[in-house]
Amino acid sequence: MLCLPLVGCQVSPPAPAAFTPVTAQLLAQEGAVSLPPPPTFAPPRPTQEPELTPTPSPPANANPRPPATQELPLAMAEIIPTVNSRPSPTAPSIPTSRPPVASDQRPPALAVPFTTEWESISAADVQAILTNGHPLVIVTNWAAMPTGYKALRVDGRLPDDPLYPLGNGPAEDNLVHLAAVGDLMLARGLGTTIAGGNLAWPFANVAEVLRAADVTVGNLESSLGDVGQPAVKSYTFQAPPAAAQTLALAGFDVLSLANNHALDYGPDALLQGIGLLSQQGIATVGAGVKATAAHAPHFRQVNGLTLAFLGYVNVPVEGTGFDTQTWTATDTAPGLAWATPEQITADVTAARQQADLVIVILHSGYEYVEPPSPPQVAAARAAIDAGASLVLGHHAHVLQGIEFYKEGVIAYGLANFAFVIDGPPETAILNVWLDAAGVRQLEIVPAINVAGQPRLATAAEAATIRRQVYRLTTFVNPR
16 A cells, blocks of 8 residues: 555555666667666655645735746757758657648748757757758658657747747648646645635746647646535545636636546535636536536637547545545436546547547546556557547656657646645646647646746756656657
């Protein structure tokens, strides 16, 4: 049994597959672009619940802090030397075919394998690559980005930016910028701050980034409202009613309620929370008044594309015996959408008939374990196999790897984003650019959870977080 502070006890998961020195040697022999160190796993935490570090609650009339400015990594010349030839690179263990979605001329994108620790380049250094080539760079139309690659920012800008230094082509109608984060738990200290009237404070440092996206998505890891009684389980969370306004101010558009805390205060509180969020223009998935509502997709028209969102949960039984699966919605009772490969296949197949792209939000995995669990992998891959383009995951309270699986992308774990918890503070915003063919581009925006309030990471922190995600991504994309 594994008992974790502020989370509770769960049945210990089976040991993950080993990433051995022999495996590392084979990867090196097969030409991986960069070989990260083997994944490390945190030791079990003490069984007793430690004292909480209180969230610093500013006075109700305090002005929210201005968003921090993200520092870009070092220029290309300081990271990777220019060479005089450019063989065709292949991202390690990631397929590179992806149909273009536009045939007209667009400015060039400098694409590198996603796990390369290289994010930005100066316009002054671009000419050397265009002239001489580079072993890691593919110069391509951004609309024809190879799977498993990312476009480098040029002077901090991507090709969809009107001020992109390499020029700009015609505006793309069928391009959607989605921002995704992990667990949002607005009780405890954050709830006290919100109830005191400072609605903007929890996301004050990151709201500008979240609101810049066309669609912003997260997982609401608590009940929301002021009715009901706490369930008999290890930990119960209820955010105040005003938290719905906090989430709207931060820019959230779609929230999954399919998790192990959504019914912490019973079905009446679940339905109250859905109503409060709806009043703020926030759609919910993964829970509802009965099974058909819990499994119903949210359809959203964005920039000429129809997106369908679905939400699911599949987590282990707690050590105390509480089983989240007992909250599964039925034909006569409110509840959650429980994740099984069969149910996900049926739901995604149906949604795909009415949408251009399907995005699945999945709450699954083992807490504080970096590799995804077998049920987590099975559910996520079932979604892609059925036609989903993107799976966004959480529950483990730590960052996990990103799998480029067949024609889709699975972000297994986005960690705690806004959560008063004594867990690792490293987290991230995942920027995703979607077009009619699926996922065009991914970008990790590193962040730090400081006593529940997220802020953008410093340059040094960002490099460490990206390295962690890239290491875990290599682990879940074996050759």
